[in-house]
Amino acid sequence: MKPPVIADVARVAGVSVPTVSRVLSGSVPVGPERRARVMAAIKELGFRPNGAARALATGGQPMIAVFAGDTTRYGYASTLQGIEEAARQAGYMVVISVVETDDKRTVDAAIDHALGQPMAGAIVLEYDPPGVAALAAIPPWLPVVAAASGRPADEQVAHAFMDDRFAAARATKHLLEIGHHTVHHVAIPSPGRPSARMLGWRDALTEAGAPVPPVLYADWAPDSGYDAGTRLALDPEVTAVLCGNDELAMGLTKGLTDAGKSVPEAVSVIGFDDHPLSHLWTPPLTTVRQDFVRLGQKAFHLLNAQIDSGTVPASVRFVPDLILRSSAAPRAVHSV
Structure with a gap:
C-alpha cells in the first residue's frame, strides 16, 4: 500500500485539503471540531507529513526535534553531540527540547512547542522517565527514533540502543x-x-x-x-x-x-x-x-532513513566494552 497523503486525510476527515494543511502548519486558526476530525483522520491513517519536503518547498532548512530529560549529564550531552554532527552533515538543523519531568502537561507542552515548526522527524533520548513519556506522546504521523540504554520494549519504534x-x-x-x-x-x-x-x-x-x-x-x-x-x-x-x-x-x-x-x-x-x-x-x-557519540549518530541515520523511505528501520544494538x-x-x- 502507498503511504497516505494529505488528500486521503481530507477525504476521511470530510474537509478540504487546505484545511488539513492549515491544521498541520498552524498558520491559520482552524475550528476545534474540524481540527479534531483532521487529527482523528491522521491517527487512523497513520499519516506522516514530510517536514523535510515542506521546508524545501518554503526555502527553509529541514529540521528535526530532539527530546531529552537533561542536556548536562555526560551520556546525554555526548548523544546530543553525535546527533547534531550527523544531522549537520546531512543538511538538517537540530532543535533540542528539554523535558524536565514525565508530567503529562510538561511533556505535551514540550512536544507542542517543538512541533510548532515544520519538523521532519524526532529523536527521543529514552534514558529516563521523561524520555519514556515523551516517546509515548509523539504524534503517530511524525517519524521518530529513540536512543536508549537497553533493549526496546516497543518494536514499533526504531531504537539505537546500548545493551x-x-x-x-x-x-x-x-x-x-x-x-x-x-x-x-x-x-x-x-x-x-x-x-x-x-x-x-x-x-x-x-x-x-x-x-x-x-x-x-x-x-x-x-x-x-x-x-x-x-x-x-x-x-x-x-x-x-x-x-x-x-x-x-x-x-x-x-x-x-x-x-x-x-x-x-x-x-x-x-x-x-x-x-x-x-x-x-x-x-x-x-x-x-559506551560510545554515546556514535549512538547519537546512528540514531540520526535511522531517522533519516525513515524520513526517506516512510518505513520504520530495524533497531541497532551496540555492545559496550x-x-x-x-x-x-x-x-x-x-x-x-
Missing part, C-alpha cells in the same frame, strides 16, 4: 571471576525498575549461584555515590561494587576511602560509561565504555 544488560552482566562476572563472592550494586535512576544494568548484574549473580545483595538506590549526583560508599563501608562483607555510572563510582570511592576502606585493596569498584575523567581518577576506574583499570582487583589482595 546495558549484557554489559552489566559482563562487569559483574569479571568481579566474580577474580575471586569476589558477590557484587553489590549502586543504581542510578532509570526509565523503570529494574533497569537493564540492574537486570544484567542480577543475571550474572544468579547464573553463578552467588548471593544477590539488596540494591542501593542513588540519584545522578556523585554525592549520592559518596553516601552509598560510607554506608557500604560499614558492612565487612562488601568487597566489590558495580555502580550505575562513573560519577557514582567516583563518589563511592571517596566515601569508602574516607570511611577507612581503600580501593581496590579493601573494596573493588566498577563504574559505567567511561566518563572522560574516569582514567584520571584515583585509582583509575575500571568501567564499561569493559575497560580494565586499577579500581578492581582480585579478592586475594583484600584484607581479611
Whole structure:
C-alpha cells in the first residue's frame, strides 16, 4: 500500500485539503471540531507529513526535534553531540527540547512547542522517565527514533540502543571471576525498575549461584555515590561494587576511602560509561565504555532513513566494552 497523503486525510476527515494543511502548519486558526476530525483522520491513517519536503518547498532548512530529560549529564550531552554532527552533515538543523519531568502537561507542552515548526522527524533520548513519556506522546504521523540504554520494549519504534544488560552482566562476572563472592550494586535512576544494568548484574549473580545483595538506590549526583560508599563501608562483607555510572563510582570511592576502606585493596569498584575523567581518577576506574557519540549518530541515520523511505528501520544494538583499570582487583589482595 502507498503511504497516505494529505488528500486521503481530507477525504476521511470530510474537509478540504487546505484545511488539513492549515491544521498541520498552524498558520491559520482552524475550528476545534474540524481540527479534531483532521487529527482523528491522521491517527487512523497513520499519516506522516514530510517536514523535510515542506521546508524545501518554503526555502527553509529541514529540521528535526530532539527530546531529552537533561542536556548536562555526560551520556546525554555526548548523544546530543553525535546527533547534531550527523544531522549537520546531512543538511538538517537540530532543535533540542528539554523535558524536565514525565508530567503529562510538561511533556505535551514540550512536544507542542517543538512541533510548532515544520519538523521532519524526532529523536527521543529514552534514558529516563521523561524520555519514556515523551516517546509515548509523539504524534503517530511524525517519524521518530529513540536512543536508549537497553533493549526496546516497543518494536514499533526504531531504537539505537546500548545493551546495558549484557554489559552489566559482563562487569559483574569479571568481579566474580577474580575471586569476589558477590557484587553489590549502586543504581542510578532509570526509565523503570529494574533497569537493564540492574537486570544484567542480577543475571550474572544468579547464573553463578552467588548471593544477590539488596540494591542501593542513588540519584545522578556523585554525592549520592559518596553516601552509598560510607554506608557500604560499614558492612565487612562488601568487597566489590558495580555502580550505575562513573560519577557514582567516583563518589563511592571517596566515601569508602574516607570511611577507612581503600580501593581496590579493601573494596573493588566498577563504574559505567567511561566518563572522560574516569582514567584520571584515583585509582583509575575500571568501567564499561559506551560510545554515546556514535549512538547519537546512528540514531540520526535511522531517522533519516525513515524520513526517506516512510518505513520504520530495524533497531541497532551496540555492545559496550569493559575497560580494565586499577579500581578492581582480585579478592586475594583484600584484607581479611
